[in-house]
Amino acid sequence: MKKLINKKGFTLIEILLSIVIIAISAIAILMWQKTSWSQTSYTNRLMIAGHVIEKQIERQRMIIAQDPTNNFNQFKNTDSMNIIDSTTKPIINVKWYIYDTLHDPSGALINNVCRVVLKASWGPGKKDTLKVETCISKDF
Amino acid sequence: MSSFFFKKIFINLSHKNGLSLTELLVVLAAGAIVVLGVYSLLSSTLWSYNLQEQTTDMYQNATYTLKRLTEVIMQAGTNLPEKNYDVIFPTPGKMNDFRIKINRKNAKHEFTSDISSTTKVPVDSGNAFNGMDSLVKRDTGGIVSKFKIQNVIITASTSIPDTVVISSPASFVSGDVVYADTMDRYFIDGKNFCYNSSSYILAENIDSLAIKFYNIDDGETNEWKKMISASIYVRAKTASPDPKYKHPVFKDGYRRLALNIKLRLRNKFYF
Numbered sequence: 001m002k003k004l005i006n007k008k009g010f011t012l013i014e015i016l017l018s019i020v021i022i023a024i025s026a027i028a029i030l031m032w033q034k035t036s037w038s039q040t041s042y043t044n045r046l047m048i049a050g051h052v053i054e055k056q057i058e059r060q061r062m063i064i065a066q067d068p069t070n071n072f073n074q075f076k077n078t079d080s081m082n083i084i085d086s087t088t089k090p091i092i093n094v095k096w097y098i099y100d101t102l103h104d105p106s107g108a109l110i111n112n113v114c115r116v117v118l119k120a121s122w123g124p125g126k127k128d129t130l131k132v133e134t135c136i137s138k139d140f
Numbered sequence: 141m142s143s144f145f146f147k148k149i150f151i152n153l154s155h156k157n158g159l160s161l162t163e164l165l166v167v168l169a170a171g172a173i174v175v176l177g178v179y180s181l182l183s184s185t186l187w188s189y190n191l192q193e194q195t196t197d198m199y200q201n202a203t204y205t206l207k208r209l210t211e212v213i214m215q216a217g218t219n220l221p222e223k224n225y226d227v228i229f230p231t232p233g234k235m236n237d238f239r240i241k242i243n244r245k246n247a248k249h250e251f252t253s254d255i256s257s258t259t260k261v262p263v264d265s266g267n268a269f270n271g272m273d274s275l276v277k278r279d280t281g282g283i284v285s286k287f288k289i290q291n292v293i294i295t296a297s298t299s300i301p302d303t304v305v306i307s308s309p310a311s312f313v314s315g316d317v318v319y320a321d322t323m324d325r326y327f328i329d330g331k332n333f334c335y336n337s338s339s340y341i342l343a344e345n346i347d348s349l350a351i352k353f354y355n356i357d358d359g360e361t362n363e364w365k366k367m368i369s370a371s372i373y374v375r376a377k378t379a380s381p382d383p384k385y386k387h388p389v390f391k392d393g394y395r396r397l398a399l400n401i402k403l404r405l406r407n408k409f410y411f
Binding site for chain 2: 047
């Protein structure tokens, strides 16, 4: 006991300072871990978002392929939302917009081809997004 | 500041009275707490690293399996006869096993003159036929016949055509077309997605795989001539169970990812 109250020992400030330094180091490691985990999750979600968009494009192709005459008429100026693919709960939302059929530089209609914009969003507040703009053709 | 700090330690260490029992116990307790904290932190870091690695592997295995199958099935029938020739052969009763004929190197030759019964078939590019199993002949009437390829002779000269040696003689007339095909197999062996044999693993830890083929009315079919679309369902899981996790459906420690797609067969048309 005599030694513990020895004036030559560590002061309270020194001990507190040591604890603070150790705590900061531990927090830094934990933060790094958290960042690393978030980055991995983001990459994985991005991979899935790409798949979901691809799936939507293929789905549209399937529908269009079964429509012999309308030339995308039923999709013109429409927008839709879908929630697809998950292990146990929905994770990624996809919105797609199918615009009017395309025209060539001379203004002539290009049959059976449409411009499509697809946007996948995920994460908190659906702030992470992946946008793809492409053309879908009835025949390929 | 630092010299003062070390000086104090030195004084303490050289103290003739040594440490008291209480001091020793306090130091041991403090040391134990620090060691436990460090161990806990390291353990948590290791767990997190393993989990990230396994999860990433699972995502990659699932997406790769789906991508590979999608491309293979989409392209079914490319550079092969359109009629009187089957391309996809699902294994009855098994949705995770099918065979597909492919013309891997785009081997094709159209005859411009007649050739009577021969086992040595002249072609423009022997390289494309090299390594393939069968020579597929489509005559001008659309009738398909097959011959086993025994050898391919590739000549260095441009004036002498390459030759495909087949097992039995065949005759060709102007307008006939020959292709080459080989049979590939994709299947699940235990928990791995394999190509041709169990030793050729394309993706590990595939928990479930279901490939279905559909006709024009969206009914399931195993007949190539009726196939118009296909669906692929892939479920991958982590390599080892996580003791801190319990899957809500399977009630085990494996994390899982399920993906699916329905696609058009590119060489088949609805109308």
